[in-house]
Amino acid sequence: HQRIVLASRPSGAPNAENFRLESSNKPVASDGQVLLRTIYLSLDPYMRGRMSDAESYAEPVAVNDIMVGGTVCQVEESRHPDFEVGEWVLAYTGWQNYALSDGEGLLKLGKAPAAPSYALGVLGMPGFTAYMGLLDIGQPKAGETLVVAAATGPVGATVGQIGKLKGCRVIGIAGGAEKCRHAKEVLGFDECLDHKAEDFAEQLARVCDQGIDIYFENVGGKVFDAVLPLLNTSARIPVCGLVSQYNATELPAGPDRLPLLMNTILVKRIKMQGFIIFDDYGHRYEEFANEMADWVSQGKIQYKEQLVEGLEQAPQAFIGLLEGKNFGKLVIKVAEP
Ligand code: NDP
Known part of the structure; x- marks a missing residue:
């Protein structure tokens, strides 16, 4: 089990020393939990705000805590009645390759979604x-x-x-x-x-x-x-x-x-x-999800993604995002499906 934590708060542009890669034993699901295996991790500009303790609309990540982030995961182990092994979900499990969840806040993406990572971008x-x-x-x-x-x-x-x-x-x-x-x-x-x-x-x-x-x-x-x-x-x-x-x-x-x-x-x-x-539009998500899914499947909206392989690449990729080094939606491919 690998995870990336906030090692220190940046002053100005973040650098590699602000992050730390940690390893530990793979977590095990208890009753009522699922073990999620991260396939894709989204990197987004708002994460710079979470690295800082300046006042904002959301709580900062604490130093030594895992970096937050949206993920697309597969259920690897399930002790939860609503989830089956192999199912895909949209989650918010952050910069790590495994996480436990009690199911709350998970959005089901099905057993064989066509483009699961799109849930972090144009369809998310x-x-x-x-x-x-x-x-x-x-x-x-x-x-x-x-x-x-x-x-x-x-x-x-x-x-x-x-x-x-x-x-x-x-x-x-x-x-x-x-x-x-x-x-x-x-x-x-x-x-x-x-x-x-x-x-x-x-x-x-x-x-x-x-x-x-x-x-x-x-x-x-x-x-x-x-x-x-x-x-x-x-x-x-x-x-x-x-x-x-x-x-x-x-x-x-x-x-x-x-x-x-x-x-x-x-x-x-x-x-x-x-x-x-x-915060402002959560109640209108469905309206968006339906119309955007139509537009994308009809080819009316094009979408470009930049996949970077390996969780350990997340800090450098994120630093580059704030400098325009990404070309398209920046996603870390953490593991093979
Ligand atoms: P992008 O993938 O577009 O990445 C950020 C881009 O910003 C860079 O690729 C770069 O593109 C551009 N950029 C960086 N520095 C500068 C600069 N000095 N001058 C001009 N352009 C610069 O990010 P997103 O599409 O994910 O996000 C776009 C914006 O939307 C961000 O500001 C983000 O914080 C905001 N956002 C706000 C939300 C909200 O709820 N209010 C939710 C989600 C996103 P280029 O090389 O083309 O200049």
Whole structure:
């Protein structure tokens, strides 16, 4: 039994020393329990928040505790009446290859799901985030211009594709030419710009010649600075994430742009709303799950996953996620099914 714990809290970007791989005996199920064998572990930007003890919407991971995370597991041993050996479940058992569960919170995925890992991405938490944030807060209408960054990640890619289904003109923002090409050629975005380009702000102004009606906020920082002057009257901004700031140790250097932001919100009547997906929309999961399953099976929504083999690779892969080294939904393949 292997597990990765939080060894120390990072200051700035996490490094390998903040994690520790531990080994112990394989756990054994007692009455009423199942033994879960992790096949896939999801790595997500929110985990950076859990590594920190700064105040947040969720409790931090304690130092020396296992890193949290969504997993797709198979039941290896069952002493629970509702679960059979071999069944697949979506769980939240964290960075480890085995875990015990009393069944609570497990979502059954069946005996032979076609693509079990999708439950960690487009058919799970990130897809749900894209769906509710865009449709409920973004309120997309045909002909509007939608801008989304982290455009090839599981949230951004899904936001842009739903935007296209709703008739929007979709402008993606991503790190590098390869990701931008993918956003246009595979995901069907109208444009995709590299935020690392010297003249990124000018490029964005040029492609958003009708202004921006919806900015789905995934990253913050320089991307938001470039978006702000382009917002149209009555624009909507679902504030989903600020990944460019997750490793920051202090506020960015001036000038202070808050008065400009407040003035824009007032004069342009901007609606900006943050959301935490399961806290705010948990009751609408089924609606999402049904519609997204249809879209994916009909080929209306494409999904790219990056599988990294081996639990011991999770720290490096996670560190890379916060720097844009991933290409698609980052998943650790912990074991063979
Ligand atoms: P991604 O797989 O898209 O990974 C994060 C991406 O952010 C990187 O690949 C990188 O893409 C981009 N990025 C990193 N640093 C910067 C930077 N300085 N400037 C611009 N882009 C940067 O992640 P997800 O799709 O899983 O998550 C996207 C966002 O959604 C995150 O902010 C996450 O925290 C948030 N989220 C919020 C939820 C909620 O309930 N509110 C739930 C789930 C996710 P690139 O190389 O293209 O720049």
